[in-house]
Amino acid sequence: MNALNDLGLIIGISLMYAAPLMYTALGGVMTENSGVVNIGLEGMMTIGAFVGATVGFYSGNPWLAFLCAGLAGGVLALLHAVACVTFSADQVVSGIAINFLGPGLSLFLSRVFFDGATMTKPIPLDQKMPRPLNGVFAQNSFLDLVFNQYATVYLAFLLVFIVWYILYKTKIGLRIRAVGEHPRAADTLGIDVYKVKYLAVILSGVFAGFGGAAMSLAAVSNFRATLISGQGFIALAAMIFGKWTPQGSMWACLLFGVAQGLVVYLGGTDIRVSSQLLAMIPYVITLIILMSFVGKATGPAANGIPYEKNEE
Amino acid sequence: MKENRLKFTLIAILIGLVIGAIILLAVGYNPLEAYGIMIAGVFGSPKYISWTIIKSTPLILTGISVAFAFKTGLFNIGAEGQFIVGALVATMVGYFWHLPPVLHAIVALLLACLAAGLWGGFAGFLKSKFGVNEVITTIMLNWIALYLSNFFVYWDKFKRPNSEASQKILSSASIAFPKGLGSSLGSFFDAPVNFGFIIAILVAFLIKYILNDTTLGYELRAVGFNKDAAEYGGINVKKNMVTAMMIAGAISGLAGAVHVLGVTNEISILSAMEGNGFDGIAVSLIGGNSPIGCIFAGLLFGALKYGGYKIQPMMGAPSEIINIVIGIIVFFIAMPKMIEGLTTMRSRRKRGGEVERSK
């Protein structure tokens, strides 16, 4: 039974790792399908993590906190949209700016709200995100290890489906993709290209904010300066890895999660490998898989190109 | 065009400082005092100036690295990892090898460049051979570099006992200015002034020269602007991608090497990315992706960080305001159109109706 439990442990860890990445990668999917590159996911995730933890701490309501986290990410994304859509900014530059603003604002506000500390106070278990299947299975049984996850994990999978549905099955999704592929064509058909892009970019921030909150309201229960360190970039990589599709991004995030699960698992066994080399595993695996299976991936045709209406 | 860029950049810096001031004011700090502290913190003593330069040096180099890659159509998020590799190799060469002074430093610098060049070139290779997007590969390589560096620092032959750092480089590998060189300049030489800044400036001009005046630069830019046309014109696109990433990697590696050989003399165990490469991206962008621009942008960045972090101990204002200011500056630099709009608003209003109609 032990092997099964080990497997359960690895799967459980994978899900914990993957969920925040999935939200953020879905944000990436959203914005880049509309043709706006978003390097600023990391910054949006950070502010989401901070706002989630702060609202969660003061209100005691995790759902409110989760929504506020999305809102905060969305506000940063709005800035990105103003720059990239309205003012045809260089999207990479604006994204990098967001990556300074997100953590900068989070820490600044943290000091203001938490008495100078760059860390928020922990939220009690019963005020964190709920775990819907907690207590249903025997503790540390295979099913418990796999399924006793926070609501944020389940929501992440639900969101994959929702984003997939929106992008490929609905009117607005068709428009988002059209705008990312050929904005002028959409424009000539009377579609408000700017509006569509604004919507997609803001949603990307909302999702990244959720991703941050999935860290600070579920994975742990507080925010500190180092809580989000690189996840936004990993999510970005996962989105490219997943070829700009929601389902592809999901698999990429899960792959990364599994690799982390393996690292933790191997570190707990008697195999004596230096922990530095172990820590490299997820990144090396990603590279190898990219090299051997994935290869060339091209995003939406007009991705990254500012769209300017025909007027001078 | 170029004058406009400079003007826009200066306006963006101004906007950044103004918004920073407003935020400070909003939470109850006196922005004038804060900026006063910053300015005094940078120019208050010759030593501070030399510290600002020292802090700027690696940023200038990683900035040039990112800018160079941009010019060749690549996005080098990997400057961070290449910096780490360069620092690691420079330290190892500086410690394990025994060579005469000057030569030792040169060998350490070159090998660091080579190693980091290969590190960066690997991302270029993956892109040219397998078509893997360099943004993903360099992000992964950053983390691998971090753990690799830690792995070596933990190696008992390399680790300095009783510390969380490597052995120190031999003095023969140092690029510090000879001691007692400039007592005339007051405290300027109290800081670990070294040849790094001079190297950075030389590199900036070298890269500018390579890009604009050599056939290699022509090829790289052609590939950067339009691979298809370059390929059609007989340029080997794949080779150039690898070359471009190698050079970008080498410059970031040099940044790491210069930092070690000039300032820290050792590398320590890294518990997180230090941000030299990520800051380099911002430097490159503020510098308009031009190597010479990176010198000024790097100095600005170094000054903001060095001077800016003094406001917290001096007046208790959160020093994160600096990152906010930098973010705002970069944000507005991204939007020349908006700045143009702001600056021409007045003149437009004068011309009034006519322009309105044609809109």
Next chain:
Amino acid sequence: SGGGGDKLKVTMVTDVGGVNDQSFNQSAWEGLQQAGKDLDIKVSYQESHQDADFVPNLETALDAGNDLIWGIGYKLGDPILEAAKKSPDTKYAIVDFAYEDTPENVVGVVFKQEQPSFLVGYIAAKMTQTGKVGFVGGMEGDVISAFENGYHAGVEYANKVNGTNVEVIIQYAESFTDAAKGKAIANSMYQQGADIVFHAAGGVGDGVIEAAKEQDKFAIGVDRDQNYMAPDNVITSAMKRVDVGVYNVVKDLKDEKFPGGTTVVYGLEEGAVDIAPTSDKHVPKEILDEVEDLKKDIIDGKIEVPFNEDTFNDFVNSL
């Protein structure tokens, strides 16, 4: 250098964690602030954001005319030494670092983190229901190693005196920041049957405590009393009272007894390391009584707590 005015001026340069790291930097700052209040001294701090900030921060501190400059954390060992050599008229102090040859204007302040670790190890061994306890380290290093070995020794000692056979699972996260990894490792330990996990891993520890909270298992905090992080689950903490160390040295300075040229070792005896005051919430009185006895034995030198692999092996063999 005197610094003008009559008030003494003392400042500290933090490690990269910053002054509000909920850990030893913050503890140091609290000690310094206390000293400021009690002893009528002007106190301040300089935050470092990168290793490369240490040297310039020390210089800024020097230029501000401070009488005593603290470096918080072993990472500042070298920079403090260099600065002290350059400015022999200014006094320096360093936390968590011992020089082989300490200059006259420097004081090294080290803590015997292995001692409280030993105590919490003993508590863990006494309280485990499963016969397994865990240790999560951040990244390998002398300080973390002292936590690990002290803890391990405490468990072994308990095994010896109580005839138990409690096992210790040890794993390093290779990070001080990756909270998710801390949680994953702790979960893995709980799944392997451990029911108490001690961490010395900075931000990674947030995840460890979180795992305890979720699984309703026990965790042991570090550096400060971390019970507030999970009041039902953090049974005790291995406290390192950097504030006490800082306060004492500053007081000595004020009293013109600055112990320059020496390394001050703070342990149980000085009250600078201990288990958390909130331990009585979860740890039964009789175990705490035993801990009190252990403290005496350690102070009296009857027990020499090991702090690295070699001393640990010797310790186990001597049991």
Next chain:
Amino acid sequence: MNNIDFSTKVIEMKGITKKFGDFVANDNIDLTVHKGEIHALLGENGAGKTTLMNVLYGLYLPTEGEIFINGEKVQITNPNIAIEKGIGMVHQHFMLVDKFTVVENIILGKETTVKKGNWNTGHLDIKRATKEVEELSQKYGLYVDPNAKIEDITVGMQQRVEILKALYRGADILILDEPTAVLTPQEIEELIQIMKSLTGQGKTIIIITHKLREIKQAADYCTIIRRGKKIDTVKVSDVSEEDLAEKMVGRQVNFVVDKKDIEKGEVVLNVDNIVVKDNRKLKAVDGLSIELHKGEILGIAGVDGNGQSELIEGLTGLRPIESGQVILNGEDITNKTPQHIIEKGMSTIPEDRQRRGLVMDFSMAENFILEKYHKEPFSHGNKLNHDEIREHAKELIDKFDVRPRNEDQLAKALSGGNQQKVIIAREVTNDPDVLIAAQPTRGLDVGAIEFVHKSLVEQRDRGKAVLLISFELDEVMNLSDRIAVIFDGKIVAVLDAKKADEKTLGYLMAGGGVDDERKQA
């Protein structure tokens, strides 16, 4: 003509002026179109035709002027209003999303969604949309495969999709901007039939074209625009092609290319049974053989998508040749690098000038040395010689009359015609033994076309070989000495240009001969 209802002015544009900054693209233009009419707009490149139509379609706001639709004054501030007023536009560059299917492209912006009672779910109803599209395509005889992806269908099909897009939105007035530029003769013929059938059903059509013959064939009236000003509106049946050309450029135009008699020399290029695969790994060129002689222009006629692009890329080293051989000047250049092939004496005017031909962010001077930057005198060792590069550019700009006369001008700031001049200047000065010219005049006006044709003939007259690949049958017939017809990746026939006629060629291009052969076999 009999469709026209002269009592109804569906479109009246009065005094339209459109300025871009100080530049006047449309200068006080009037245009009247009646119901059921096919109205042609004729003018040189940059005359302002597209601009005028963009104004009508709401993409630009006019600086001055009024528009009436069916007698009612309207403000068309965006395409939605134009669409609402029954105007549909097929743009010069197709506005299709390559990765979408035909149906998705057609319904975009006017999507069919599932409704539950009063609630619009926003869920796309592709099934119903497909049915609607099928019905529409049947009604107007515009057959398309609704579920095919745009990137997989021919240009002719794509155009039908564009027209269907407009009809789907209920357009009564169709604007077609240079719709025939990319079509084969057969497709053009079909399009003209479609246009006539549409006007038969009460639609009105405005067509922009440079091709006088098509105007004669299809249009009822023609408005001529020169440099932003309206010159005249004529009844097409009253004027000759020569009259139209003269009105358009303001001078007489020479339609026939002057060509000395051929002095065919030895074989310089021998293509032997080559196979080249396309992006989808299918054999696009499948056992193709041709010989090219010195001093001749060999035209390759064929419908788009029969392997022309892959042939060019195979010959120039941009795409691997799976089997077979290419011999240039006696040397095997099969699968050699582009650089090697250029060195051996082959130059190319690429079919896509913006993608392959120019580095848009390079100056003209830099673009001129794209294949020779590493050679003396443009560089010495590794160092570029900026003076020489500049001199070279000035020379070519003069010789080929490139405008503006500024070698520092970025290529992207040049008009299409001038971009093409830069490429031709560069390729011709390479002095190649073989010059491949792919679609060298696509989208150019008669003046520019004249220039390009002259350059190609000049090359031939100097004893060089020219391989001309064009979808423009007139061009192939006018310029070539011999014409090879490409179909399905093979050369199906090689004819003497003097003896070839449009009908035979069109028949061969459509695979006619192949079927005959197959029947015989």
